[in-house]
Amino acid sequence: MLTDEIRADMAQAVLCWLATVDADGQPSVSPKEIFAPHGADRVMIAEIASAGSLRNIRQNPKVCVSLIDIFRQRGWKLTGQAEVIAPGEPHFADLGAEVLRMAGSAYPVRHLLSVKVQRAVPILAxxxxxxxxxxxxxxxxxxxxxxxxxxxxxx
Structure with missing residues (x-):
């Protein structure tokens, strides 16, 4: 699912945007600056200060992650199911290795948001x-x- 092209575009994107929906059906879009592919079909996102995203995912795991290289004016819309992974869970360190490395000591990663990508659609200007x-x-x-x-x- 996460092709070499998607991975290359993801490496060029400075931010991604995570779209979730709250309990009342209201959409919410939140920028995320620390994210990386994991395995064949997952995007791992560092949750640093996103109480709303956590709450929404726990109520409705359907999400959309959009990322764009603003100068090439292209990117991807990745839709799928998200899971919240807390630091105490056994697979936190393995799944989060890359985003934890990226965050370093500058950003405390409170949770991982693991998005199992089910569909990838190109975004073109x-x-x-x-x-x-x-x-x-x-x-x-x-x-x-x-x-x-x-x-x-x-x-």
Missing amino acids: PSYRHFPDRSEAERVAEAHRLYGTRPASGG
């Missing part, structure tokens, strides 16, 4: 339809122009 022949380099250059940014030196 409208420019992919309007300008299908544009190269990735042209897309990145145009994004920098539109956002008023510059590529990092050396890259």
Whole structure:
């Protein structure tokens, strides 16, 4: 399910957004900055300060994780079932190894959010339809122009 392409795009994304639904059916979207693929079909997300996401997942485990490389203007919508894993559970360290490494001592990981991905759909900016022949380099250059940014030196 998590192809090499999805993994590469995930490595380029700075944030992902976790969409959940509360008990009243109201959607909630929360940014997450520490996340990584795990195994063939899981995304592990560090829960650092997300009481609402925890509450919602415990009531309804259906979630959506979206991630985008803002300069390439593409990414993925990953839908599936989430599970909350507490630090005391036996598989916490194994499942969370990568996100715990990423968090280091700077961020206390209170729980892991383990998302078993059931469906992956590409997210593409409208420019992919309007300008299908544009190269990735042209897309990145145009994004920098539109956002008023510059590529990092050396890259």
